[in-house]
Amino acid sequence: MIDILNLEKSFRKVKVLKDINISFNAGQVVSVIGPNAAGKTTLIKCLLGMVIPDKGVVLFDGKDIRNDDNYRKHIGYMPQIGHYPDNMKVGQLFKMIKDIRNISIADCIDEELIDAFHLRNIFHKAMRTLSGGTRQKVSAALAFLFCPRVLILDEPTAGLDPESAETLKSKIISAREEGKLILITSHIMSEVAELADSVLSLQEGRIIFYKPVTEILSEMQEERFSKAIVKLINQYQHAENC
Amino acid sequence: MKPAMLYKLVILIGILITGVADAAAHTIIVHPSLKVKNISQALQQAHNGDTILVKQGRYAVANLGIDKSVTLLGEGYPVLDGQMKGDVLIVNVNHVIIKGFHICNTNKGSLRNYAGIRCESVKNIIIENNRFNNTLFPVYLPKTSHSVVRNNVINGSSHENTTAMESGSGIYLWYASDILVDGNSVSGQRDGIYFEFSNGCTVSNNRCKNNYRYGLHFMFSDSNTYIKNIFSDNGAGVAVMYSGHIIMLQNRFEYNWGPAAYGLLLKEINDSRISDNIFGHNTTGIYMESCSRNQFSGNNFNMNGWALNILSDCTGNRFDHNNFTGNTFDVSTNGSPEQNSFDANYWDKYAGYDLNKDGIGDIPYYPVSLYSKIVENIPYAITLFRSFVVSLLDKAERAIPSLIPVSVIDHHPLMQQYRKS
Amino acid sequence: MLKIAKYTVYDIARNKIILSYAIFLLVISLSLFMLDNDPSRSLSSLMSVMLIVIPLVGIIFSTIFIYNNSEFIELLVAQPVKRSYILLADYLGVAGSLSLAYLIGMALPVTIYAPGTTGLYLIVTGIALTFIFTSIAFFCAVISRDKARGIGMALLLWFFFSVVYDGLLMGFLFLFNDYPLEKPVLFFTMFNPIDLARITVMMKMDIAALMGYTGAVYRDFFGTSIGMVFTLILLAIWAVIPLIIAVQIFRKKDL
Numbered sequence: 001m002i003d004i005l006n007l008e009k010s011f012r013k014v015k016v017l018k019d020i021n022i023s024f025n026a027g028q029v030v031s032v033i034g035p036n037a038a039g040k041t042t043l044i045k046c047l048l049g050m051v052i053p054d055k056g057v058v059l060f061d062g063k064d065i066r067n068d069d070n071y072r073k074h075i076g077y078m079p080q081i082g083h084y085p086d087n088m089k090v091g092q093l094f095k096m097i098k099d100i101r102n103i104s105i106a107d108c109i110d111e112e113l114i115d116a117f118h119l120r121n122i123f124h125k126a127m128r129t130l131s132g133g134t135r136q137k138v139s140a141a142l143a144f145l146f147c148p149r150v151l152i153l154d155e156p157t158a159g160l161d162p163e164s165a166e167t168l169k170s171k172i173i174s175a176r177e178e179g180k181l182i183l184i185t186s187h188i189m190s191e192v193a194e195l196a197d198s199v200l201s202l203q204e205g206r207i208i209f210y211k212p213v214t215e216i217l218s219e220m221q222e223e224r225f226s227k228a229i230v231k232l233i234n235q236y237q238h239a240e241n242c
Numbered sequence: 243m244k245p246a247m248l249y250k251l252v253i254l255i256g257i258l259i260t261g262v263a264d265a266a267a268h269t270i271i272v273h274p275s276l277k278v279k280n281i282s283q284a285l286q287q288a289h290n291g292d293t294i295l296v297k298q299g300r301y302a303v304a305n306l307g308i309d310k311s312v313t314l315l316g317e318g319y320p321v322l323d324g325q326m327k328g329d330v331l332i333v334n335v336n337h338v339i340i341k342g343f344h345i346c347n348t349n350k351g352s353l354r355n356y357a358g359i360r361c362e363s364v365k366n367i368i369i370e371n372n373r374f375n376n377t378l379f380p381v382y383l384p385k386t387s388h389s390v391v392r393n394n395v396i397n398g399s400s401h402e403n404t405t406a407m408e409s410g411s412g413i414y415l416w417y418a419s420d421i422l423v424d425g426n427s428v429s430g431q432r433d434g435i436y437f438e439f440s441n442g443c444t445v446s447n448n449r450c451k452n453n454y455r456y457g458l459h460f461m462f463s464d465s466n467t468y469i470k471n472i473f474s475d476n477g478a479g480v481a482v483m484y485s486g487h488i489i490m491l492q493n494r495f496e497y498n499w500g501p502a503a504y505g506l507l508l509k510e511i512n513d514s515r516i517s518d519n520i521f522g523h524n525t526t527g528i529y530m531e532s533c534s535r536n537q538f539s540g541n542n543f544n545m546n547g548w549a550l551n552i553l554s555d556c557t558g559n560r561f562d563h564n565n566f567t568g569n570t571f572d573v574s575t576n577g578s579p580e581q582n583s584f585d586a587n588y589w590d591k592y593a594g595y596d597l598n599k600d601g602i603g604d605i606p607y608y609p610v611s612l613y614s615k616i617v618e619n620i621p622y623a624i625t626l627f628r629s630f631v632v633s634l635l636d637k638a639e640r641a642i643p644s645l646i647p648v649s650v651i652d653h654h655p656l657m658q659q660y661r662k663s
Numbered sequence: 664m665l666k667i668a669k670y671t672v673y674d675i676a677r678n679k680i681i682l683s684y685a686i687f688l689l690v691i692s693l694s695l696f697m698l699d700n701d702p703s704r705s706l707s708s709l710m711s712v713m714l715i716v717i718p719l720v721g722i723i724f725s726t727i728f729i730y731n732n733s734e735f736i737e738l739l740v741a742q743p744v745k746r747s748y749i750l751l752a753d754y755l756g757v758a759g760s761l762s763l764a765y766l767i768g769m770a771l772p773v774t775i776y777a778p779g780t781t782g783l784y785l786i787v788t789g790i791a792l793t794f795i796f797t798s799i800a801f802f803c804a805v806i807s808r809d810k811a812r813g814i815g816m817a818l819l820l821w822f823f824f825s826v827v828y829d830g831l832l833m834g835f836l837f838l839f840n841d842y843p844l845e846k847p848v849l850f851f852t853m854f855n856p857i858d859l860a861r862i863t864v865m866m867k868m869d870i871a872a873l874m875g876y877t878g879a880v881y882r883d884f885f886g887t888s889i890g891m892v893f894t895l896i897l898l899a900i901w902a903v904i905p906l907i908i909a910v911q912i913f914r915k916k917d918l
Contacts, residue, residue: 011917050740051917072743079741083734087677096670100742545703568703590704620836622844625852628707628861628868630715631829 001026001150001181002047007056009042016042018205020056026149027179029172031186031196033229038202040185041080044152047183048077073101076143080154080185082135084127090138091123097142108147113140116167132159140168144175151175151182157191169195193225201233208236273297281306281314281322288312296320296343307332316342319373324348324358330377333361339368348377355410357382361389369394379410380431387419391426398430398453409454411436415443415463422446429453434476437463446470456481457495468493473505479524481507488514496522504529505546511536518662521546527569530556539563540662547571548614552650554579562586563660566609570627573609574618578649584609588656596657603655610650612639664748664755667739671756674735675728681764684720688768702777703868706785710864713769713789714857718796719821725757725800726817730810740918747910750801754906758797762790781867788860791898795856795905796821802905805912828855849884856901863894 007020016039024030032040045051047058049065049072057064060071084093094114103109114120117137122130130138136159143151153172157165172195176182186192192199192213199216201208209232213225220228270284272294278284280301284294290311298318304327308314324330324347331340340359348356358377361367367389374380374396381391396412412428415421418440427449428434434450437443437460446469450457457473458480460466467489473480479498482488488511495505505524506516509531518540521527527546528538535558542565543549549569552559554577561583566572567590586602594603613632617623626632675681691712695705729736732753739749770786800817807813832851836844852858884890 045918048741050737052915069745070743072741075741077741079737083737085674085732085735085738087674097738097742100666100670100739100744567701590701620840622848623833623836625848625858625862626829626833626836628711628714628865629829629858630711630825631833633711634826 001061003059003062004043004046005057005059007043007046007053007058009046009051009053009055016205017046017053020205020207022200022207022210024181024183026181027176028198029176029182029184029196030198030200031184031192032200032202033186033192034202034208039205040202041154043202044077044154044183044185047152048072048075073146074149076146076148076151078136078139078143078151078153078156080158081132082139084135084138086126086128088127089123090119090125090127090130093127093138094123094142094145097145101146103146110144110147111141113137113144113167113171116171117141117164133161133164136160137164140171144171149180151180153182153184155185155187157186157188189226189229192229199229201229201236203233208233268292269295271295271297272301274299274301285310285312290337303330305329305332307334308338309334311335311337313339314341314343315339316344316372319344321346324356324377326350328354329357329360331359332357333359333364333367336365336367338364338366339370340372341368341370342372344373344375345377345380346375348379350378350408355379355382355414360384361386365389368392373397374412379414380428381413382416383414383418383421384416385418386415386421388421389418390422390424392422393425394427396426396428396431398432411459412450412453415440419443423448427451428457433457433459434473436460437466439463441465443467444469448472451475453477457498458482460485464488467491472496474498476503478502479504479507481509482511483507483509485510486512486514488516490514490516490519492518494520494522495524495527496520498524500525507531508533508536516541520544521549526551528552530559532556534558536560540660541565542567543572544568548574550609551575552579552582553577557581559583560585563656564588565659566590567659571611571614571617573650574614575610575650576618580649582649584650584652586654586656586660587652588659589652592655594655601657603657607652607655608650609652611636664752667744667749667752668755668759671732671735671753672760674732675756675760680724681760684724684761685764685768688716688765689772692769692772696772696776703781706773706777706781707868709769709773710785710861710868713785713792714861715825717765717789717792718825718857721761721793721796722800722803722817722821723814724761725797726804726814727810728757729753729801729804730813737918746914750805750910750913751906754797754801757800758794761793761797765789765793781864784864784867787895788863788898791895791902792856792860794902795898798902798904798906798909801909805909805916824855824857829858832858853897856898859894859897859901863891 002024004020004022007017009017020043032043034040042051046053063071065071119137119141140156143153156168160168172182184195196213198210198212200210216228216232217225220231222228222231268289270278270288270292272278272281272284281294281296281303285308288294288310293313293315295315295317298320300321300323302325303322304324308331319342321344322330326347326349328349330345330348345358348358356378358374358380359369360382363385365388367386369381370390370392372394374394380396381394383389391413398409409432411433412431413423413426413435415437416439419442421443423435423443423445425447429452431453432455434453434457435445435448440463443466445466448471450473453476455477456479457476459482461483463485465487470492472494474494474496476498480495481504498505503525505521505527507529510533512534514536516536516538520542522544523546525547527543527549529551531553533556538559538561540563545568548571549566550573552573552575554575556579559582562585565588572589572591589607589609592603592607594605594607596603613636692709695708696702699705736749740746769789773782773785799820803817803820804813807816852862
């Protein structure tokens with residue numbers, strides 16, 4: 001569904017992404033992991049066309065995303081920190097996005113999360129008055145609103161209370177069952193283990209490995225996923241040092 | 243109205259009445275279908291004091307001398323066509339009245355001053371209610387005196403590409419005296435009204451518009467009076483030179499645009515009075531060169547580029563109770579004109595105050611701005627007018643008034659516009 | 664695109680600054696007209712105010728607005744909307760709101776107290792200046808990621824066009840006074856939108872003086888209706904060029 005070929009990007013002199021080649025397919029939940037400043041967010045922004053790569057191409061359904069804006073119709077994006085116009089009210093925000101997307105009755109609208117997070121109760125509040133967690137809920141609801149084929153979730157559960165985090169996780173799982181492609185960045189390994197089919201590990205702008213979770217567990221002969229991951233990462237680092 | 247003028251008017255009206263009384267004796271009617279077919283035929287039969295009534299029609303008349311003191315009356319504006327052969331009418335005797343004709347087509351060229359009506363060395367002539375068109379010098383009065391030119395309508399050449407030099411003056415007085423020029427309208431000539439060496443004349447209620455050069459032009463003509471005339475849209479405005487004891491009252495000098503166009507250009511004009519006139523929308527309202535002892539009061543200077551440009555060789559001129567409004571520059575000068583006085587004028591750019599409420603500003607006004615001095619030296623600096631830089635300059639100058647001439651100063655600027663009571 | 668512009672206008676309308684701007688202009692215009700019983704004089708004072716205030720407020724407000732509006736832009740770029748549309752819509756929203764404030768604050772009093780061609784010219788050039796300096800502001804905001812730097816640059820550009828440029832032109836005139844400068848001066852005024860606007864209004868206000876020394880060329884250029892159309896086209900170019908550059912940069916910008 002999404003193919004990334006020879007992607008490179010630097011900010012000034014710092015190379016943030018180095019020769020990334022990867023493919024994502026429908027029905028997959030891919031967890032992108034890596035330490036801070038590994039290039040996770042930049043990679044995601046490249047997929048969204050928010051960051052323009054220096055080299056390489058991103059193909060969506062086999063089509064180059066450069067000079068195309070329509071493919072974003074199929075992507076729901078939940079940013080790490082949602083920035084919204086301060087003066088806008090929550091209800092207006094949803095209305096505006098629907099308006100801008102030119103939604104007709106025939107299109108799918110998924111307001112399940114709006115209800116699950118009880119967002120309707122705060123429709124009259126201005127965005128600037130919301131807490132970080134509530135903003136996350138708004139971001140999540142927006143990402144799922146248009147039943148997109150691809151979901152890109154940047155640290156989705158960070159800042160959410162446990163109950164809401166669970167709500168979101170089950171929503172992600174049901175989306176996977178619907179055959180959607182879901183990309184998640186996360187630092188929480190238990191969450192990765194719970195949700196992901198495959199893990200993409202980035203470090204200093206490079207792909208360290210891209211493997212299915214089951215494979216990782218069996219190769220490392222560990223039952224606990226977090227231990228297996230640490231082991232695997234160490235293995236790659238040693239390999240590099242030799 | 244002054245007594246001298248009234249006296250003149252009485253005499254002129256007297257002339258008119260006697261003319262009419264004589265005419266009652268014999269009237270000769272002229273028309274192509276009648277026995278007397280043309281004017282020269284009529285003149286042969288006429289005696290002094292007769293009236294020749296010319297019926298509507300077209301008459302070929304060229305260089306027709308009028309040698310008897312008759313009244314020529316046109317009915318329905320009969321056309322006297324000069325066929326480009328020279329003058330049309332030539333008046334050679336005193337006491338002639340010419341009224342109600344349409345005179346056209348004199349000869350052109352610079353050989354002679356071909357005239358519509360030429361009156362040479364005669365007196366007591368009345369030229370009234372005539373129309374002129376395509377005549378080189380419509381009304382030409384060399385060495386004529388005690389006469390009236392009234393309510394004539396003069397339109398210059400009908401040819402589009404006529405230039406100033408190819409056309410003559412509308413009403414041209416040369417060594418003439420005691421003439422009343424009243425209520426005429428002149429356009430499309432080189433100069434509307436032109437006086438040379440002519441004295442004691444009154445020019446009133448005339449409208450000189452759209453002439454190629456000057457609306458009014460005179461030289462070496464003293465003691466003339468100009469009242470309630472309108473001079474507008476002329477190529478170079480009005481220029482008067484080398485004369486003294488002029489009186490100009492209640493005239494309008496308007497819409498004269500161009501680098502060499504002036505509402506009123508005064509050169510070596512002395513001992514004159516210029517009052518209650520309106521100078522509006524001219525590039526320069528009044529331009530003065532070598533003028534002395536003149537009095538300017540009660541004039542309105544409105545929306546001119548330069549209201550007053552006074553050269554430093556002018557002395558003893560007095561400006562009081564004039565209104566300066568909406569002008570780009572009020573006063574400009576090339577140096578430091580001495581011994582001229584500005585007192586009790588209204589300046590709309592005056593930013594002073596009047597604490598004792600006597601209607602007179604408490605601090606003096608300097609009408610020459612630094613920027614106008616700059617523009618004097620660098621003409622293209624006009625491009626920067628109203629820019630922030632220029633207003634900074636003028637602010638700086640107000641703080642340190644060192645560059646502007648101190649001699650041009652109004653110690654008693656009025657707080658309100660002056661209105662004649 | 665108009666939809667997005669609509670939301671930008673909503674956002675600005677909630678902002679008190681644009682309302683204060685309209686009231687500020689209204690107070691100035693009304694007091695100028697009421698304190699002076701000669702409307703043509705008020706009009707000339709108003710023109711001086713306009714030439715300073717419109718570019719300054721236009722460029723500063725717009726620059727700050729774009730920086731403060733980055734969230735909105737960020738939200739929209741993840742949506743299936745063309746990037747150039749986002750910026751153009753923002754431009755229309757900002758320039759439109761500023762123009763509306765100008766129309767209420769200055770154009771309305773002018774049409775009431777001093778109707779006529781001079782007033783009309785003042786109104787038209789005022790709106791042109793609003794669009795031009797909003798456009799320059801967008802350019803500044805897009806090329807500089809740092810807010811302080813962007814605003815600084817906007818201020819500098821305003822100062823350049825309002826003061827420095829004319830100062831340099833004055834110096835140029837002093838230096839080359841002996842040469843025929845008609846055409847160079849005309850040429851140079853085209854490179855400063857404020858000068859262009861100023862001379863356009865002056866052609867009505869100070870026609871008599873302009874017909875003086877430098878008359879012929881000015882009348883031939885600005886005075887005719889062809890010249891008028893040409894000036895309007897030039898002003899339009901001034902509004903369009905910085906905006907086009909801003910859009911080009913914005914399309915390739917990382918957010």
